[in-house]
Every structure is written in structure tokens, then in C-alpha cells.
């Protein structure tokens with residue numbers, strides 16, 4: 001696993017920091033590229049007041065010189081603009097008032113209850129500050145470096161929203177994956193079908209008016225992949241496993257599918273497996289269908305990768321569900337805090353970022369080298385189409 005990354009930072013703390021280790025030297029990189037993807041993560045209908053405050057920008061602290069990566073760890077910093085409103089509550093130094101904005105009622109569906117038990121806290125804020133999906137801003141920032149790396153080899157990763165609540169977009173991706181984000185980003189809910197878009201917006205409005213929240217399904221696609229990323233040779237090198245782990249690590253994700261996914265379990269084998277044919281010149285194997293989602297046996301087939309992730313509705317409800325007060329021991333309504341009604345469009349951008357990190361890691365494992373020059377030579381020698 002050549003590529004590793006770490007993030008740190010609380011939602012209302014000073015900011016988020018991240019380190020990406022394992023990127024080769026010689027990749028052209030500027031903060032504006034990272035910022036463009038951070039801005040994409042902030043779009044989306046259904047977000048709350050916080051997104052009006054933040055204008056995420058990445059500061060590159062290390063690992064880049066004169067616009068090119070050095071092969072050393074890349075350090076990033078994203079400031080929280082909201083920090084100025086939380087300096088006392090989130091003070092690093094001892095001696096302040098610890099009861100400021102303390103939270104005593106855990107929100108069902110969040111990490112709150114398990115967190116206070118696990119770490120021995122009495123203030124749920126100690127949990128929610130880190131369990132918050134604010135952290136995904138740094139994952140998107142780090143992943144945009146992986147994305148830039150993949151683009152150098154003609155690999156594009158994009159995403160779209162397939163459903164929000166019970167509203168589904170039935171359309172197919174029947175165009176190059178490199179166009180997916182341009183099309184999806186043009187929609188406030190990042191879906192492809194205009195009719196579905198309208199119904200999704202209405203579903204979000206209705207849920208919001210009812211003080212409720214909505215989840216949905218996002219689809220990530222990657223095009224331009226060579227045959228042979230990942231391996232069947234050992235369990236921890238199987239690409240489906242790495243993808244599922246990455247996507248399940250995203251806040252609120254409760255299910256992951258590759259290709260047909262759960263639908264494959266309902267069909268017969270003849271309706272699931274992608275038959276193999278010779279290309280016209282008999283130099284390459286070709287498939288006319290892509291029900292596998294571009295991976296079989298832990299290895300990319302060379303077809304577009306297609307994975308989906310199911311996000312549950314956000315756990316902070318304006319009309320709260322029932323919970324308990326940890327201090328008074330009474331029954332209580334769950335804590336209410338400024339929140340989003342729906343963050344599924346954002347989850348799509350984060351999911352594609354996590355997939356980019358997995359693919360860059362698998363690509364480096366196969367074509368590895370210390371510099372872009374070396375990796376490009378390895379890739380040119382073995383393009384694996």
C-alpha cells in the first residue's frame with residue numbers, strides 16, 4: 001500500500017490538517033486545483049447554515065516546491081472560518097469554561113452515545129466535533145492530489161447522485177466518465193435527469209419543512225483504467241475490499257455495491273457474468289456488458305469502475321427523535337444543532353475522492369516508481385489494455 005494519509009481536526013476547531021505520504025516526485029500541483037474540488041464538496045441542495053460560512057481553501061505546507069511534488073509527505077491545512085465563533089468553546093488551553101455549549105443528550109444514529117461511553121466523556125461535544133463530516137473536507141483535499149496523479153494517466157473519477165429518499169434517477173451513464181462531473185455538478189442535487197432533479201429538490205424541501213432529514217445513494221465511476229489494478233493473490237489486495245473499506249469509512253454510509261451489487265444475487269449466472277469476446281484484431285479481450293462494475297476477482301477488467309454507496313439520513317433532526325439526558329437521567333429529545341437536511345450530493349464528491357485514493361494506491365503498487373518520469377515509463381511499457 002504505497003499511499004498513506006492521515007487527517008486531524010475538529011469541526012469547530014482551528015482547522016483541519018492532513019498528510020499524504022507516498023506521492024512520487026514531479027507531479028505538477030497547485031492549491032487552486034485542490035480548492036476547485038473543495039468547492040465542489042461544498043455545493044449541493046440541502047446543506048445548512050455552516051456551508052454559508054465556510055469557503056474551504058487548502059494551504060500546501062510541505063512536499064511541493066515550485067509547483068511540483070518532491071516525493072516527500074505533502075502537508076495540507078484547511079482553516080475553519082467558523083473557528084472565530086467557537087474559540088472559547090473549543091479552546092486548546094486549560095482554564096476556560098468547559099460547560100460552554102456542552103451537549104448532554106446524544107443524537108440517535110450519530111457516534112454520540114458510543115463515543116461518550118468509549119472515551120469516558122460527559123460532554124457529547126467531545127465526540128461530535130471529531131465524528132462530524134467536516135473532516136471529509138481534508139479527505140477531499142488530500143484525494144485531489146491522488147486525482148491529479150490519475151489524470152496524468154488518463155484516468156478520471158466522477159460521481160453522481162442516483163437517489164435521494166425514495167426518488168430515483170433511472171438514467172444511465174452513456175457518455176465518457178471524464179464528462180460525468182461536469183454534467184453532475186450542473187445540477188443542485190448532482191443527478192443527471194432533470195425530472196428526477198426536480199423531485200429530489202422537492203423531497204428535500206418536504207423533509208426540511210417536516211424537521212426531518214434524507215439519505216440517498218451515490219454512484220462513483222472511474223474511466224481509463226488499465227486491466228490489472230488490485231490482485232486476487234491475497235485478501236487485502238482485492239480491489240473490491242479496498243473500495244468497500246474506503247467508502248464504508250465515509251460518515252453515514254451503510255452500504256456499498258460494486259457493479260450490479262445486490263441485484264446480482266437475484267439473477268442467474270448467465271444474466272450476471274460479462275461474456276468475453278475478441279477485439280476485431282484479436283489482440284484484446286472485450287466485454288459488451290459491464291455488470292461486474294469493472295472489477296472481477298479483485299482485479300480491474302479495464303472497463304469503467306462503477307461503485308455505489310448508500311447514505312443514511314443525517315442524524316441531527318430539527319424535530320428530534322427520542323433519547324436520554326446523560327446528566328439529569330431523564331428521557332429527552334435528541335440534541336438539536338444547526339444541521340443539513342440532506343448531504344447526499346456532497347457525499348458523492350467525497351465518495352469519488354475516496355475512490356481516487358484507492359485507485360492511486362493500486363496504480364502506484366502496479367506501476368510504482370519514485371518520480372512521475374519513472375512511473376510514466378513503467379506505464380508506457382505495460383499499458384495493460
Ligand code: EPS
Nearest residue numbers: 050051131132133134137337338339340
Ligand atoms: C455536521 C454538521 C454541520 C455540517 C457539517 C457536518 O456543521 P455544523 O455543526 O457546524 O453546523 O455543516 O459539515 C461541514 C461542516 C462540512 O464542511 O461539510 C456534522 O455533524 O456531521
